[in-house]
Amino acid sequence: MIGRLNHVAIAVPDLEAAAEQYRTALGAKVGPPQDEPDHGVTVVFIELPNTKIELLYPMGEDSPITAFLEKNPAGGIHHICYEVEDILAARDRLKETGARVLGSGEPKIGAHGKPVLFLHPKDFNGALVELEQV
Numbered sequence: 757m758i759g760r761l762n763h764v765a766i767a768v769p770d771l772e773a774a775a776e777q778y779r780t781a782l783g784a785k786v787g788p789p790q791d792e793p794d795h796g797v798t799v800v801f802i803e804l805p806n807t808k809i810e811l812l813y814p815m816g817e818d819s820p821i822t823a824f825l826e827k828n829p830a831g832g833i834h835h836i837c838y839e840v841e842d843i844l845a846a847r848d849r850l851k852e853t854g855a856r857v858l859g860s861g862e863p864k865i866g867a868h869g870k871p872v873l874f875l876h877p878k879d880f881n882g883a884l885v886e887l888e889q890v
Contacts, residue, residue, distance in 0.1 A: 759839035
């Protein structure tokens with residue numbers, strides 16, 4: 757069921773500074789900022805040969821990233837994203853095993869324009885997991 761690692765998401769307190777650090781210090785290909793109002797974040801994708809890094813910055817006080825940064829002012833890893841071929845089949849299988857799907861359980865469209873779901877971190881060793889249909 758689980759596919760390749762799509763990205764690792766890092767919440768950052770300063771999106772421009774973080775993007776510039778990847779661009780200059782690491783020589784990475786850095787995409788433009790992209791607002792994702794349905795998820796309450798602005799994202800920047802860092803392209804790597806084998807995956808991506810997603811920098812997350814809150815869009816307003818109601819963003820889940822705002823609360824994350826209050827607990828982790830320097831930022832930090834927020835979630836990991838795995839690819840799945842059929843997100844509804846993956847959701848149903850996970851629920852059968854007792855895993856909790858966050859929100860309504862219905863996929864939302866993510867930053868790549870594809871359906872995504874999030875799984876409760878308590879069910880995955882403390883890691884927030886995002887599934888993205890490919």
